[in-house]
Amino acid sequence: MARRVFLHVGTAKSGTSFLQDLWWQHRDELRERGLLLPGGRRRDHFAAAAVVKGMTAVVETLRDRERDAWRRLVEETSAWSGDALVTNEHFSDSPPDAAAAALADLAGAAEEVHVVVTARDLGRVLPSAWQQRVKMGARQPYRRFLATVRRGEDDQKFWRYQDVPAILGLWSAGLPDARVHLVVVPPAGAPRDELWLRTASVLGLDVTGLDTAARRPNDSLGLVEAELLRRINERVPRPRRTPALTRHVKGTFVPEALAGSAERESFVLPARHHAWVRERSEAVVADLRARAYDVVGDPDELLPADPRAGRTPDDATDDELLAAARVVLSRLGLPDAPTLDGALDVVAAELLTHR
Structure with a gap:
């Protein structure tokens, strides 16, 4: 049985790719330092999240071994004596019964279950999230996306991945607050490895000497x-x-x-949207300060920066x-x-x- 298992559930667009790239890049070295990433590759964690969450359209495309990914990750964790990490942002919007079942599975594989949520300020998340949707095939113009997010139209998928208090509440059920960790993404201009170091502190992981240079190309679009x-x-x-x-x-x-x-x-969050983003962010920060979760970083870093001049994709x-x-x-x-x-x-x- 593992000593501790950390389930990193998101949020989306909060440096998850950066962290996952580094975790998998240094997988062998991390194992020597006591942290296991179960599975053979990063996609195993995606497949596990798809199965847990019930992403039917995705699960139907998985091979038989991939459909068995969650069970295999849990079994590997159970056979490990140190700490283990499972990470994928698709866990974040799992149905309550699926989250509860996943936590129960992990409780049978480790002495302690910990949940990790990374979060970034909405002013930076919104442009990034729209771009990611477009890469997934979305047709919605940027201005329309912002309007639907603001109004929460059609059970807006965006909030299922970005409602930080709700995600923490979903995945903290039955866990002591000390085992529920929120890592705040540093503001723009912070040292590049600050998020890596903040997350490593949650994992109790010594990352001295590990390279944090990106190995994957940056395909962020203008x-x-x-x-x-x-x-x-x-x-x-x-x-x-x-x-x-x-x-x-x-x-x-x-x-x-x-x-x-x-x-x-780069494109900006239009100034006309700043007020509601700020109001929503202030409510999130107030909620977090009223809880006893383990927060790494300053919750005020979740507040958006002041509006800045610039164009949007609608101006192209x-x-x-x-x-x-x-x-x-x-x-x-x-x-x-x-x-x-x-x-x-x-x-x-x-x-x-x-x-």
Whole structure:
């Protein structure tokens, strides 16, 4: 039986990829230092989260061994005598009964169960979350996304991954507050490894000498590139948006063809949205201060920075989009297109060959 098992459940867009990349990069060294990442690869934790959460559309695409991922991770943890870590942000919006069952499974595999939530200020999360949705095939313009999030329309999926008090409440059921950890993502401008160090302190892990340089390419998109991808998505018929196509877009098309096709220009949270984001964030901070969870970092770091001037993807011009699209066509070895509509159609048709 493990001494402690840490279940890192999210939130999305809170440095999870950065942390997971480092944990898996240093997996062998971490094992020598007493921390086990059960499973053979990072995807095992994603598959386990999909099974626990009941992501039917994803589970149907998994191989038999992947569908058994959660049970295998629990069994490996049970056979380990040190600490263990399971990590995937899709755990965060699991149904209550699924979360309870997962915690019970882990309680049978370790002497102590700990839950870890990482959280970032909403002012930075919102642009990042929209971009991630677009990479997954979303067609919704940035301005519409912000409006639906603000109103909580249609059981807004965004809040199921970002309502920090609710996620903590879901995953803390039956656990002592001291075993429920919130790691606050440092503000912009903080040392790059600060989140890594904060999380390591929760795990009781000595990370001295471990390289924190990124090994995976940064495929974050500027506003022109992100808007170009959104418009390409509009040309892909919804019935043909398959999990395989999404994997191709995220894993190949974005990093190899799209990223860098236009000047890198980050986009902002429009000033008109700042007031409600600030109000919501202040309510979260007040809730956290009223709890006895273990918080690493200052809760006030979850408050958004003051509004800053800048453009959004909705401001991208057709000329800018066409110029970027032509770079993409060239990288894909496809003929040039004289119009934006023509370029969008050609790129969308090329993507559909990889379904």
